Amino acid sequence: MEPVRILMEQLESIARSSIAILPQLAVALLVIIITWLVVKVAVALLRKALDRSRLRPSLKEVFTLLMSIFVWAMGIMIAAVILFPGLTPASILAGLGIGSVAIGFAFKDVFENFLAGIIILFRREMRIGDFIECEDIEGKVARIAIRESHIRQTDGQLVIVPNALLFKNPVTIRTDQDLRRVTVICGVAYDVDVDEARSVIADAVASCSTVSQDDKPIQIFAQEFGSSSINFEVTWWTGSKPVDTRRSKDEVVAKVKRALDDAGIEIPFPYRTLTFKEPLPLMGQSEKDDA
Structure with a gap:
């Protein structure tokens, strides 16, 4: 009976702890819901403001994505502090710093293409519809996304190019001028x-x-x-x-x-002049000599 008693005591302790944390959990969920609403409102206002600008659609998507990530990060951090009072914003940021280093090494190529895509989106020289050439890839720019660009070749094939390739190598823009x-x-x-x-x-x-x-x-x-x-x-x-x-x-x-x-002007094809070391007799002349 002793193990059963110990198990019951542990279950009772867990239940009391869960009941004690319910108010904090409710407040944390409320913060998450409020964060979701704030993201919706912030993204709508940002898109309305960006629609008045001449930024590329892909660049507008980048700004809205960064806005969403920032608001969600703040909301989740506040909810975590409420749910676990022992946490502080400083400790959360320190943990995020260590985690970001590990993630950065693991997804180096992904972040490299992401940053290259943001820089390319700020370029005004390469636009949607331009014909470009880069590293034996030639075609029309169909789409510029955050991590990759879509190049439609003149034969109809679609090439998905990592943005880091377009950022690191020379790009010839054939339609930069009319x-x-x-x-x-x-x-x-x-x-x-x-x-x-x-x-x-x-x-x-x-x-x-x-x-x-x-x-x-x-x-x-x-x-x-x-x-x-x-x-x-x-x-x-x-x-x-x-x-x-x-x-x-x-x-x-x-x-x-x-x-x-x-105009009677000849476009010549190549002529060849043959030179022989010994003189060659003509056919008619050789027959006359034999006679």
């Missing part, structure tokens, strides 16, 4: 007048609808003496999207080819 310079090489035969060829090419490029001529000049330079042609560097400005550059190249190449054909 226009981009495009260059092709065009060769003409050596017996063609260089100035005449340049004029024909310039007129052909200027007649293209995809070539911008407002404040960006068309530039044509004789670049080099090729193996079978004089090579011209043909440069113009067109839309910055990848499809714009492909469409413009197609039009320019077609019109330059047609203009050179109409």
